[in-house]
Amino acid sequence: MGVVISGISTVDPVHGTFDATLKLYFFDITNEPFSTIHEAVDTIYKKSSRTTAATNTNSTSADDSIFFRLHEEDKADAWKFPETEDGERVHPDGICTASVVSTMKPIPFNTFKFDEVLRLPRSKATIHPRADASGHLSHVDVSASFTTRSLNREFYPFQIDLLDMLFEMGSSNLITEDQRIVKNLLCLHPSYTGFGNYVYGSDAKAGMETSDALTMVPYIYYDFVEPWITADNDHFHYNETRQTSEFGRGFNLRRMIGLRIIVEHPPGKGLFEVLPILFVSLTSIANFVSSDAATVGASSMVQALLGVNSLVTQNVQFIGQSTVMAQSLVLAYCITGIWIFAVVLMMVISKAKKHGNGNKWYVVYQQQIFNYLRMIAESLLLVYVPYLSAYSADKGNGRQKRVTWAWALCISVIVFMFIVRAVIDYHLIRKRKRDKEVDSIKAQVFSSKPLNQWSQDEVLNWIRNGPMNRESYFAEAKRLSVAEKLENAFVDGELLSEYGADVDKLVQLIGLPLGDAAKLSQELALLNNKTDINVTEVPTALSLYRGAFPD
Numbered sequence: 001m002g003v004v005i006s007g008i009s010t011v012d013p014v015h016g017t018f019d020a021t022l023k024l025y026f027f028d029i030t031n032e033p034f035s036t037i038h039e040a041v042d043t044i045y046k047k048s049s050r051t052t053a054a055t056n057t058n059s060t061s062a063d064d065s066i067f068f069r070l071h072e073e074d075k076a077d078a079w080k081f082p083e084t085e086d087g088e089r090v091h092p093d094g095i096c097t098a099s100v101v102s103t104m105k106p107i108p109f110n111t112f113k114f115d116e117v118l119r120l121p122r123s124k125a126t127i128h129p130r131a132d133a134s135g136h137l138s139h140v141d142v143s144a145s146f147t148t149r150s151l152n153r154e155f156y157p158f159q160i161d162l163l164d165m166l167f168e169m170g171s172s173n174l175i176t177e178d179q180r181i182v183k184n185l186l187c188l189h190p191s192y193t194g195f196g197n198y199v200y201g202s203d204a205k206a207g208m209e210t211s212d213a214l215t216m217v218p219y220i221y222y223d224f225v226e227p228w229i230t231a232d233n234d235h236f237h238y239n240e241t242r243q244t245s246e247f248g249r250g251f252n253l254r255r256m257i258g259l260r261i262i263v264e265h266p267p268g269k270g271l272f273e274v275l276p277i278l279f280v281s282l283t284s285i286a287n288f289v290s291s292d293a294a295t296v297g298a299s300s301m302v303q304a305l306l307g308v309n310s311l312v313t314q315n316v317q318f319i320g321q322s323t324v325m326a327q328s329l330v331l332a333y334c335i336t337g338i339w340i341f342a343v344v345l346m347m348v349i350s351k352a353k354k355h356g357n358g359n360k361w362y363v364v365y366q367q368q369i370f371n372y373l374r375m376i377a378e379s380l381l382l383v384y385v386p387y388l389s390a391y392s393a394d395k396g397n398g399r400q401k402r403v404t405w406a407w408a409l410c411i412s413v414i415v416f417m418f419i420v421r422a423v424i425d426y427h428l429i430r431k432r433k434r435d436k437e438v439d440s441i442k443a444q445v446f447s448s449k450p451l452n453q454w455s456q457d458e459v460l461n462w463i464r465n466g467p468m469n470r471e472s473y474f475a476e477a478k479r480l481s482v483a484e485k486l487e488n489a490f491v492d493g494e495l496l497s498e499y500g501a502d503v504d505k506l507v508q509l510i511g512l513p514l515g516d517a518a519k520l521s522q523e524l525a526l527l528n529n530k531t532d533i534n535v536t537e538v539p540t541a542l543s544l545y546r547g548a549f550p551d
Contacts, residue, residue: 390407
């Protein structure tokens with residue numbers, strides 16, 4: 001048999017299917033039938049092989065499957081399966097010997113019965129035998145949809161596709177007078193096996209010339225099929241053990257020639273498929289970076305909903321699958337979900353602040369909460385790096401593996417980021433607390449001066465840290481809001497003394513809300529009426545405080 005591949009299309013690495021267009025050649029290579037299969041095998045197949053196989057016998061996953069490699073030179077004793085220097089084993093490739101190739105003869109077209117010579121398991125095929133001018137079989141055109149095990153499915157869309165075509169050696173299933181079954185054995189003719197001059201469609205729609213690199217590796221394959229002659233009921237169950245086993249458990253030996261097609265895709269192909277998901281994640285991070293806890297509002301919610309809509313339009317059929325594409329999609333949902341949660345939470349906190357709950361811990365630390373939510377989203381963005389690149393690939397046999405050290409490095413970086421951020425925030429909180437106490441004492445010092453003599457900095461310091469009669473109303477968030485308005489209006493003590501008693505001017509000229517203006521006017525009136533501040537004692541307290549907290 002010769003197999004010429006002229007097209008591979010509609011490769012689905014997730015479901016393990018692909019279409020192929022083949023041209024099959026058949027020749028008779030023996031004059032008389034062999035009396036035993038052993039004699040036939042010993043005669044028609046080469047003793048050497050250019051195919052080696054690698055297995056992982058310590059694993060119970062799909063890595064148990066054989067990964068085939070094609071070598072440039074033959075390796076001896078293929079039927080003894082010797083181990084090579086790199087730990088692989090020589091595997092028979094099913095190539096015909098030179099002696100039987102020299103005896104090949106054409107097959108009369110009217111005597112050729114495809115089903116008795118060859119069967120195509122795991123496929124749906126359309127078969128068209130062609131005759132030549134002399135009435136012999138020229139070739140057989142085959143268009144088939146094959147089912148194959150997706151060995152590198154978890155790495156989609158960065159997978160190296162491993163496509164298997166199996167050609168089962170046929171039998172007429174006729175028992176002769178001496179109780180023998182007539183079987184046909186096939187070997188591969190090296191001059192009629194390979195890729196055609198033009199191979200179409202493996203990385204695009206059928207009919208488009210491929211830009212993938214294709215390698216064909218021939219091998220002999222055996223399987224054990226029904227009937228099951230066993231005392232247990234294993235064949236009534238299809239569990240993980242049977243899913244990962246290399247051979248069946250039947251009593252009947254099925255001989256096949258296999259062709260492993262290793263499809264190596266261009267480096268940018270997988271990245272191009274993941275880019276829309278990456279852009280959605282980057283958009284959420286950009287929204288985080290460009291926003292502030294106090295400014296998050298309805299427009300931010302619109303941005304969040306647009307991100308969700310973009311995700312829904314992606315390949316949601318991959319959700320729940322163990323592939324890089326599915327995991328990337330889940331990451332994008334998590335990042336976008338954190339952005340939505342942050343928007344909702346900040347809006348709730350801002351509403352609580354407006355209702356006078358400024359002393360609540362979540363109001364006081366609103367910005368810190370927002371910063372940590374942003375850090376979580378940024379950390380998840382870093383996880384894309386090992387997801388999309390932390391794997392090794394043996395292009396010789398198509399085997400791919402995860403690189404565990406890259407994951408350890410990524411997690412270590414994320415943990416380090418959070419530790420550094422937590423340490424910095426802890427020191428900032430302590431420093432802010434000390435500064436607030438110092439500023440409060442300073443405010444007591446200059447509050448003994450007449451209000452019209454205060455500088456702008458002293459006004460702002462009193463607003464932010466000075467004693468207030470209505471401490472419950474003037475919480476930290478409220479003080480900062482009022483101070484911001486006064487700072488923007490360049491208000492010093494003289495202006496505050498002139499306009500502070502006029503609520504309308506505080507509202508119209510400075511822009512304070514009516515409630516804030518009324519409460520501030522009352523505080524200014526009380527401040528002007530204070531007469532019990534001992535000016536000489538306050539500096540002493542300030543000096544004692546500085547001694548307790550040296551710079």
